[in-house]
Amino acid sequence: MKFGNMITKQWKISNKVFQNDRKILSIWLSLRKCSKSTNCFSGLTETLIELCQNRQLLSGDNITQDMLVNGYFNYGHLGMELKRNLVTNWWDSMVLSREQVFGVQSPHQLKGNQNSDNKSMKLVDVATLQVPLDKQDVNGEGIFSLKDRLKEYIVLRPNLLQGAFCEYTKSLNLVNRKLPFGLAEVGVCYQPIAAPEYSTVFNAGRTAEVELASLVWFSSPRTSGSWLDYWVRQRLLWWRKFAKSPSSFTASDSQNNYGIKGTTLYFSFPWGKEPIETLVNLGDKDLLREHHGNKSSLQGRDGRKTVIPYVLSMSGNLDRGVIAFLFDSLQLTEKVDSKSRTNQKKVLKLHPFLAPYKVALDTGKGPTVELRQVCEGLLRELLDKRITVWPGYLETMHLSMEQLAIKYDEMGVIFTIVVSETTLENGLIYLRNRDTTVKEMVHISEVRDFLTKYIQEF
Amino acid sequence: MKFGNMITKQWKISNKVFQNDRKILSIWLSLRKCSKSTNCFSGLTETLIELCQNRQLLSGDNITQDMLVNGYFNYGHLGMELKRNLVTNWWDSMVLSREQVFGVQSPHQLKGNQNSDNKSMKLVDVATLQVPLDKQDVNGEGIFSLKDRLKEYIVLRPNLLQGAFCEYTKSLNLVNRKLPFGLAEVGVCYQPIAAPEYSTVFNAGRTAEVELASLVWFSSPRTSGSWLDYWVRQRLLWWRKFAKSPSSFTASDSQNNYGIKGTTLYFSFPWGKEPIETLVNLGDKDLLREHHGNKSSLQGRDGRKTVIPYVLSMSGNLDRGVIAFLFDSLQLTEKVDSKSRTNQKKVLKLHPFLAPYKVALDTGKGPTVELRQVCEGLLRELLDKRITVWPGYLETMHLSMEQLAIKYDEMGVIFTIVVSETTLENGLIYLRNRDTTVKEMVHISEVRDFLTKYIQEF
Numbered sequence: 001m002k003f004g005n006m007i008t009k010q011w012k013i014s015n016k017v018f019q020n021d022r023k024i025l026s027i028w029l030s031l032r033k034c035s036k037s038t039n040c041f042s043g044l045t046e047t048l049i050e051l052c053q054n055r056q057l058l059s060g061d062n063i064t065q066d067m068l069v070n071g072y073f074n075y076g077h078l079g080m081e082l083k084r085n086l087v088t089n090w091w092d093s094m095v096l097s098r099e100q101v102f103g104v105q106s107p108h109q110l111k112g113n114q115n116s117d118n119k120s121m122k123l124v125d126v127a128t129l130q131v132p133l134d135k136q137d138v139n140g141e142g143i144f145s146l147k148d149r150l151k152e153y154i155v156l157r158p159n160l161l162q163g164a165f166c167e168y169t170k171s172l173n174l175v176n177r178k179l180p181f182g183l184a185e186v187g188v189c190y191q192p193i194a195a196p197e198y199s200t201v202f203n204a205g206r207t208a209e210v211e212l213a214s215l216v217w218f219s220s221p222r223t224s225g226s227w228l229d230y231w232v233r234q235r236l237l238w239w240r241k242f243a244k245s246p247s248s249f250t251a252s253d254s255q256n257n258y259g260i261k262g263t264t265l266y267f268s269f270p271w272g273k274e275p276i277e278t279l280v281n282l283g284d285k286d287l288l289r290e291h292h293g294n295k296s297s298l299q300g301r302d303g304r305k306t307v308i309p310y311v312l313s314m315s316g317n318l319d320r321g322v323i324a325f326l327f328d329s330l331q332l333t334e335k336v337d338s339k340s341r342t343n344q345k346k347v348l349k350l351h352p353f354l355a356p357y358k359v360a361l362d363t364g365k366g367p368t369v370e371l372r373q374v375c376e377g378l379l380r381e382l383l384d385k386r387i388t389v390w391p392g393y394l395e396t397m398h399l400s401m402e403q404l405a406i407k408y409d410e411m412g413v414i415f416t417i418v419v420s421e422t423t424l425e426n427g428l429i430y431l432r433n434r435d436t437t438v439k440e441m442v443h444i445s446e447v448r449d450f451l452t453k454y455i456q457e458f
Numbered sequence: 459m460k461f462g463n464m465i466t467k468q469w470k471i472s473n474k475v476f477q478n479d480r481k482i483l484s485i486w487l488s489l490r491k492c493s494k495s496t497n498c499f500s501g502l503t504e505t506l507i508e509l510c511q512n513r514q515l516l517s518g519d520n521i522t523q524d525m526l527v528n529g530y531f532n533y534g535h536l537g538m539e540l541k542r543n544l545v546t547n548w549w550d551s552m553v554l555s556r557e558q559v560f561g562v563q564s565p566h567q568l569k570g571n572q573n574s575d576n577k578s579m580k581l582v583d584v585a586t587l588q589v590p591l592d593k594q595d596v597n598g599e600g601i602f603s604l605k606d607r608l609k610e611y612i613v614l615r616p617n618l619l620q621g622a623f624c625e626y627t628k629s630l631n632l633v634n635r636k637l638p639f640g641l642a643e644v645g646v647c648y649q650p651i652a653a654p655e656y657s658t659v660f661n662a663g664r665t666a667e668v669e670l671a672s673l674v675w676f677s678s679p680r681t682s683g684s685w686l687d688y689w690v691r692q693r694l695l696w697w698r699k700f701a702k703s704p705s706s707f708t709a710s711d712s713q714n715n716y717g718i719k720g721t722t723l724y725f726s727f728p729w730g731k732e733p734i735e736t737l738v739n740l741g742d743k744d745l746l747r748e749h750h751g752n753k754s755s756l757q758g759r760d761g762r763k764t765v766i767p768y769v770l771s772m773s774g775n776l777d778r779g780v781i782a783f784l785f786d787s788l789q790l791t792e793k794v795d796s797k798s799r800t801n802q803k804k805v806l807k808l809h810p811f812l813a814p815y816k817v818a819l820d821t822g823k824g825p826t827v828e829l830r831q832v833c834e835g836l837l838r839e840l841l842d843k844r845i846t847v848w849p850g851y852l853e854t855m856h857l858s859m860e861q862l863a864i865k866y867d868e869m870g871v872i873f874t875i876v877v878s879e880t881t882l883e884n885g886l887i888y889l890r891n892r893d894t895t896v897k898e899m900v901h902i903s904e905v906r907d908f909l910t911k912y913i914q915e916f
Contacts, residue, residue: 056628077629080563097841099834099849105538108646108667123579123614123648123666154666156581170514171535176853188566188646190581208581208612209566376557383555391557395634 044270048330051346055411057082057326057356069274071210071319078411081356081388083211083322086242087186089353090213090316093238094184101182101215102171106163108188109154121190121208123154156190159315163187164216165290169297172218179300179309180219180227186318187212211319217312220302221284224310228281231314232263235277239265239321242351243328249276256280265316267324276324277316284308325354329412348412349435352458359451360413362392362404364430366421374419374444381448387455393419401430401439409434415451419444502728506788509804513869515540515784515814527732529668529777536869539814539846541669541780545644547811548671548776551696552642559640559673560629564621566646567612579648579666581612614648617773621645622674623748627755630676637758637767638677638685644776645670669777675770678760679742682768686739689772690721693735697723697779700809701786707734714738723774725782734782735774742766783812787870806870807893810916817909818871820850820862822888824879832877832902839906845913851877859888859897867892873909877902 045065052058056076067073075083095101109123157163164183175181189212219227232251240246250273254264262280266273284298288308291298299306329350335343352358361379363371375393382389390413392404399407401418408416418430428441442450503523510516514534525531533541553559567581615621622641633639647670677685690709698704708731712722720738724731742756746766749756757764787808793801810816819837821829833851840847848871850862857865859876866874876888886899900908 056632059625059628074565074624075563077560077562077625077632080561083563084561096844096846099837099847099852102535103538103542104535105533105541107532121581123581166532167517167535170517174514174535176855178852178854379557386554388554389557394557394636396636397634 044327044330044332047332047344047346048326051330051348051410052076052079052326055348065271068323069269069320071317075322078356079322082325082350082354082412083318085354085356086318086321086325087211087213089242090186090238090318091184094182094213094215098182100175100180101184102174104163104167104171104183104185105187106157106160106166106185108156108190110157110162111166121156121158121192123156158191159189160185160187160212160214161216161286161313161315162290164214165287168218168287169291172298172300177299177301179302179307180217180223182215182217184213184215186214210317213316213318215314217314218287218300218309219312220300220305220307221310222302222307224281224312228263228279228312231312232265232279235279235314235316236265239267239276239324242325242354244331244349244351245328248324248328254278267320267328269324269327274320275317276320277314279312279314282311282313284310287311325350329354345406345409347409347434350412352414352455355412355414356388357390357411357413358387358455359415359417360390360392360404360408360411362395362399362416362418364398364401364418364420366419366424370424371419371421374423378417378419378444378447382451385448385452387451401432405432405437414455417447502785502788502790505790505802505804506784509788509806509868510534510537510784513806513865523729526781527727527778529775533780536814537780540783540808540812540870541776543812543814544776544779544783545669545671547700548644548696548774549642552671552673556640558633558638559642560632562621562625562629562641562643563645564615564618564624564643566614566648568615568620569624579614579616579650581614616649617647618643618645618670618672619674619744619771619773620748622672623745626676626745627749630756630758635757635759637760637765638675638681640673640675642671642673644672668775671774671776673772675772676745676758676767677770678758678763678765679768680760680765682739682770686721686737686770689770690723690737693737693772693774694723697725697734697782700783700812702789702807702809703786706782706786712736725778725786727782727785732778733775734778735772737770737772740769740771742768745769783808787812803864803867805867805892808870810872810913813870813872815846815848815869815871816913817845817873817875818848818850818862818866818869820853820857820874820876822856822859822876822878824877824882828882829877829879832881836875836877836902836905840909843906843910845909859890863890863895872913875905 045068049058049063049068053061053063053076055078057079059074059076059079063073091103095103163185167183171181171183188209190208191210192208215231217227217231236249236251239249243249248268250266250268251263252266253261254275255261256278260280260282262278264275265277265279267276287298288295295308298308300309301307326348329348331347331349333345333347335345337343348355350356359382361375361382363375372393375391379389379391390408390411392408404416404418412434414434416430416432416434418432420430422441423429423444427444429444429447430439431442431447432439503526507516507521507526511519511521511534513536515537517532517534517537521531549561553561621643625641629639629641646667648666649668650666673689675685675689694707694709697707701707706726708724708726709721710724711719712733713719714736718738718740720736722733723735723737725734745756746753753766756766758767759765784806787806789805789807791803791805793803795801806813808814817840819833819840821833830851833849837847837849848866848869850866862874862876870892872892874888874890874892876890878888880899881887881902885902887902887905888897889900889905890897
């Protein structure tokens with residue numbers, strides 16, 4: 001089959017399937033809408049957690065809904081790749097494709113101790129605590145020395161704001177003091193553990209750490225309002241771009257603990273809406289405080305005027321983002337098999353950009369050594385095109401086509417390729433599409449270009 | 459000029475220049491060889507630090523040699539991009555292009571507290587300390603409660619080994635228990651601050667944190683020796699691949715504090731060799747300890763045999779790697795100008811894969827608005843090809859061609875493009891190559907393909 005035809009065919013089928021998808025979606029949405037008092041949600045959550053544990057998306061036992069929300073879970077190998085893809089896409093969209101946004105990498109610790117309060121996590125070198133503690137056993141002075149020590153310990157960043165503030169003046173020089181511009185960073189931050197969960201999750205895995213993606217945008221006060229509108233639209237579009245149900249991502253006006261107004265972006269989880277990103281207009285106070293009110297060094301140019309910029313801060317929670325896309329992509333359908341038993345079919349319909357593996361490569365019937373050689377050659381070709389491939393052919397236990405489909409659908413793999421003795425005879429391989437479930441025979445020489453084009457089209 | 463010719467010409471010149479480079483290199487090497495008792499090294503280090511501060515590679519004042527070695531410095535915007543490129547290349551080379559290596563992402567905190575000793579950094583929620591501390595003022599019991607609290611605080615990882623150990627059994631299932639395979643991770647680790655520097659660097663910026671790139675390789679005991687040899691070669695080749703003077707990277711047998719033998723890779727800094735990566739064969743002890751001696755869950759297949767794997771751990775220090783490549787790429791030449799004054803010309807000859815910006819885009823004489831439009835179009839074209847572009851045209855202060863060359867050579871930018879009124883007339887742009895210093899006029903329609911091909915050729 002010719003290459004162009006193949007793509008057209010896939011599209012046509014995609015469309016048909018999409019209509020089926022809509023039906024399924026509406027069932028699913030109605031499922032989600034069913035009242036919170038019933039237990040139907042927990043079923044969906046449990047199904048997802050089980051799938052994620054089986055398929056190496058999340059790691060660890062006893063994962064609960066609370067742990068998903070707070071990011072107190074560990075990533076499995078596939079989950080880690082999914083998060084990597086999310087980070088890469090954020091960076092591409094927010095930094096690489098914008099000439100006025102620059103990446104920064106700030107230390108995990110805050111500068112100075114002036115920000116130290118009781119709502120922060122501190123980094124403590126245990127050895128240095130030993131002296132005051134031991135001293136205490138002998139006399140009563142150690143405790144004061146200990147208090148002093150704790151005051152001077154390193155405070156870990158709760159968010160990425162200070163990093164951008166510190167780099168502001170240098171970056172202002174980079175752009176010849178011209179506003180607006182932005183500073184972007186993706187990194188781990190440390191937030192105190194919410195009290196109720198403290199005891200239960202203490203040894204669960206990742207606690208207190210969260211990976212944030214932050215853009216701090218410096219613009220003239222006069223334009224900061226319209227920039228906030230612009231960024232709310234941009235950010236909402238970004239989240240929706242990868243979603244199967246874009247409307248699960250919504251925006252609402254909000255106000256934080258300090259009374260600062262802004263917009264919060266939410267994802268509708270089965271148990272209700274949870275924030276995934278906040279956008280606020282901080283004005284110029286924080287920037288001035290960070291630079292001790294040194295106005296002249298902060299002044300940027302807005303056309304011919306000189307101004308102290310207003311600061312827009314947008315901060316997305318990538319760990320919660322991963323969980324959001326896992327829920328968004330999970331499609332459940334009831335399937336009646338030949339023996340009239342009802343099975344639940346689970347597919348992770350992750351966006352091609354996010355899917356940890358785009359292709360799985362397996363072998364069917366035929367001479368093992370030769371088929372593996374074919375697989376290795378094809379793997380190399382696909383990796384060269386930066387298409388991630390799951391090397392299923394390394395498994396020695398053979399699975400039927402149906403079993404392969406179940407496995408790879410649950411892993412969110414978009415295409416399954418099976419090389420068999422037919423391939424050795426006439427060069428044809430078996431190719432299955434996760435979303436259309438269409439299976440076809442394709443010549444091995446056409447696979448690479450077809451897949452590259454298919455994945456890029458999104 | 460035709461596209462193919464252009465590349466050939468650039469290569470020919472590149473070769474000639476490379477011979478000149480060799481001369482410069484030998485001068486530079488002899489400079490580096492000059493005895494440690496003289497001060498000639500500190501000159502080179504100071505020059506590099508100054509350049510890095512001016513050109514946004516490193517950030518912060520009073521950077522010293524000690525801070526460079528220990529990673530107690532902050533990244534500037536360009537330094538951050540350089541490190542990003544190093545991480546990307548490590549990942550491409552160690553994970554994406556190998557079917558038996560899987561990425562993991564482990565929590566920053568160690569599991570359980572059994573590993574807690576005085577040589578670790580702990581994460582402390584300050585609020586929870588307040589109660590025992592306050593209590594202490596009233597009666598004498600608080601201190602014991604405080605000691606207990608400190609015991610149970612979260613220990614931060616000093617390296618990435620535990621993360622791989624925890625994921626081992628699940629990954630073993632992924633590959634159907636077949637050895638060998640590897641688990642890779644890049645991430646921040648926390649190492650106690652070396653005592654002498656403690657007071658001076660305390661508020662300098664990044665202390666105690668270091669970014670490591672780790673591959674933990676599980677193989678049968680019988681093959682672990684030859685695998686260690688294989689990985690030493692691979693890792694040395696990888697570091698050398700990006701170096702102007704590959705021989706600055708060397709390998710020596712070494713032994714760590716616990717008596718475990720292995721190989722350490724070094725870079726020759728002006729002040730002497732410093733380790734940048736260590737490779738050790740840990741045997742099976744640590745893995746068994748981590749899994750409480752549960753042998754059956756650890757057994758993998760080596761052909762037809764079932765074995766507990768030996769663990770090879772390789773761990774590279776990426777922050778020190780960045781500093782190594784900055785020293786490696788710095789080329790200093792004396793230049794006598796028209797008024798017989800001697801100037802020092804500084805070029806950061808970073809490998810094209812590592813250079814933070816591949817291209818700088820500037821405007822010369824001509825109508826500002828139109829030239830900017832041309833620049834923006836070209837920028838978009840290059841960004842689409844994932845070529846990073848420095849938007850020099852955003853600067854309103856015009857620099858002469860010579861000033862531009864100095865600036866971009868110090869930033870390590872490989873190509874400088876200048877769009878001027880000539881471009882509006884006949885489509886020709888000015889193109890300068892950092893390494894050859896060749897300037898030529900090229901048609902704007904050919905630039906994108908030429909640059910893409912040039913950068914990919916490396």
